[in-house]
Amino acid sequence: MKKNLIALLSGSIFSIGLVISGMTNPKKVIGFLDIFGDWDPSLVFVMAGAVVFNFISFRFIFKRKPLCDTQHQLPANSSIDKKLVIGSIIFGIGWGLSGICPGPGIVNIITAKSEIFYFMTSLFLGIFLFSLFDKKSA
Amino acid sequence: MEINFIYPLVGGLIIGAASSLLQFGLGRISGISGILANTPSATLKKDYWRIFFLMGLIFGAAICLSFKPQLFSYTFEAPIISYILSGLLVGFGTRLGSGCTSGHGVCGIARLSKRSITATLLFIGAGIATVTLKGFFL
Numbered sequence: 001m002k003k004n005l006i007a008l009l010s011g012s013i014f015s016i017g018l019v020i021s022g023m024t025n026p027k028k029v030i031g032f033l034d035i036f037g038d039w040d041p042s043l044v045f046v047m048a049g050a051v052v053f054n055f056i057s058f059r060f061i062f063k064r065k066p067l068c069d070t071q072h073q074l075p076a077n078s079s080i081d082k083k084l085v086i087g088s089i090i091f092g093i094g095w096g097l098s099g100i101c102p103g104p105g106i107v108n109i110i111t112a113k114s115e116i117f118y119f120m121t122s123l124f125l126g127i128f129l130f131s132l133f134d135k136k137s138a
Numbered sequence: 139m140e141i142n143f144i145y146p147l148v149g150g151l152i153i154g155a156a157s158s159l160l161q162f163g164l165g166r167i168s169g170i171s172g173i174l175a176n177t178p179s180a181t182l183k184k185d186y187w188r189i190f191f192l193m194g195l196i197f198g199a200a201i202c203l204s205f206k207p208q209l210f211s212y213t214f215e216a217p218i219i220s221y222i223l224s225g226l227l228v229g230f231g232t233r234l235g236s237g238c239t240s241g242h243g244v245c246g247i248a249r250l251s252k253r254s255i256t257a258t259l260l261f262i263g264a265g266i267a268t269v270t271l272k273g274f275f276l
Contacts, residue, residue: 006163007187011194012201014156014168014240019202021149023239025212033262033269045143047243049150050157054248057158066165073165074249075236080256087235088242088257092264094227096272097220101239102232103170105225106192110199115214119221119228126229127175134233 003068015107021046024107026099033096157244160191169241170195171232235261 022028023046031040065071095101100108100119108116157168164187177188202209214221232238235257237246242261246254 003164003187004190006159007190008194008197010156010160010163010168011191012156012198013159013194014153014191015195015198016202017149017152017154017156019149019199019209020152021146023149024210026214026216027212030269033265034273035266036270037273042143042146045146046150046153047247049147050154050244051150051248053151053154054157054161054245057154058161058248061158061162066161067163069165071165072161074167075251075253077236078251078253080253084235084253084257085260087231087233088260089231089264090227091231091235091238092261093268094224094229094231095239095261096265096268097227098216098224100221100224101170101228102174103195103238103240105228106170106174106195107199109196110203111210113214115216115218115221118218119225122222122225123174123229124225126226126231127233128229129226130230130233131175133230 006068014103017050018103018107021049023101024104026104029099029101029104030096033099153240153244154248157240161245167241167245169237169245171228171238172236172241175233231261 018024022042028040028043031038032043034040062072091101098115098119100116102123105116105119105123109120160166160168166187168191173188173191177192180186180188228238235242237254237257239258239261242251242254242257247258
């Protein structure tokens with residue numbers, strides 16, 4: 001129960017941060033990616049704020065076990081493989097097309113705009129297609 | 139040009155705090171694409187933290203909308219096909235590349251993970267290329 005409440009709280013705070021930062025506004029995101037055009041560097045500060053906060057707090061957090069588990073669950077894979085490279089490029093192309101990544105997509109459900117409905121439905125379809133592809137290639 | 143960096147910076151710090159809270163409490167990385175994709179199978183196994191985190195994202199958005207609706211005053215201007223294509227690529231790409239802006243960008247870079255730093259540079263690069271090319275052809 002405590003675990004679920006912490007997750008609920010973390011998700012709520014995460015969402016408020018995304019909205020305040022401007023990450024949920026696709027125009028801002030596209031402006032950030034438009035470095036050769038009308039560049040809007042403001043989202044650099046979002047990344048900087050979040051990374052610096054975690055960089056400092058992680059030093060303390062990783063020193064002890066988490067509150068509700070016996071150990072921290074971190075990715076075991078440390079190699080830069082083809083999947084990582086191709087997947088990240090595919091994601092980047094998709095991100096550039098709409099200015100929406102998964103977090104802001106979910107947060108924007110609240111706007112009840114049809115564009116978000118189309119984005120989220122295809123996002124789930126993309127996840128599903130990957131699971132088929134992954135089974136086949138495994 | 140006046141750059142408003144206060145909102146992005148404060149929003150970024152809040153995102154960092156939310157992410158640190160999840161790591162501190164559950165020992166989990168706040169990677170939203172991974173959380174989203176694993177929610178159905180985990181929920182069937184009675185592991186509920188992911189669905190609570192996602193509910194938190196919606197709840198936080200609802201709080202923002204009720205207290206400061208002007209934070210959502212932006213519009214979605216791309217043609218519908220862009221959102222459909224984008225969702226598919228973002229869904230498939232983040233699964234293949236094991237993460238998105240939150241998992242690789244916010245958490246991974248703070249852990250100085252080589253995989254995450256590579257992924258982030260690639261998806262930002264691909265995003266820049268997409269926005270730039272779109273500017274040329276449309």
